[in-house]
Amino acid sequence: MAEVSNPAVVAPTEAAGKASSKKLGTQLPYLASPGSIKTALDRIREAAAPERVHLDFVNTILKMKGGTGAAVIPFLKKIGFVASDGSPTELYKRFRNKTSGGAAMAAAIRYGYKPLGDSREYFYKLDDKDLLNLIVEVTGAELNSSAAKQILYTLNALREYADFAAAQPGDGEVQQTSIQEGSSGGSRPGGADRSKYEGVGLRLGYTINLNLPATTDQAVFNAIFRSLKEHLLSYGE
Incomplete structure (x- = not known):
């Protein structure tokens, strides 16, 4: 496991993804308060999975309010935990199970930070210095920009939950249909049952x-x- 940097060196703000006035060339998920994702993930494991992950769920059940709470939902969508309609995906559900949670988080990291994986397959094994350099290379951000550092700190927070050794081949290829339609949407069956839906x-x-x-x-x-x-x-x- 790579050494996790202390996110306290960056002054947290309420808005997520707006730490730098310079627009990044390639967007990578991050929170302006990276420590808040650990709070969210720990409480997601404790709480029952909702039908929809909406602001009231984040405020009331996860007990995360204000701009920090509002930033959690779009971040969870970017890493494949929440579908576009707000429903929890299979990754979300697998993460809640501590047995499969490490592999689920590894898949979420591969999905959310795919541009890093396209450049370096084993980016998640890099130390902080090399990983920050890779982030700067992929995003086009300045080396000392707060955005690049917050991407690093957010990714490091996720890496604490990930077990890449337990992840199955192809786990990072989160199915787009499940993310776009949601796990509750289901799919049309085949075979004998298909006639009922035709x-x-x-x-x-x-x-x-x-x-x-x-x-x-x-x-x-x-x-x-x-x-x-x-x-x-x-x-x-």
């Missing part, structure tokens, strides 16, 4: 008024109704 969707009702020709020729009526069936009534079959 055709489920928007249903429209409509009224058709026909002006029929004045004729007694049955073939004319047959042609009209056959055309209706082929072009309207059979849509979606």
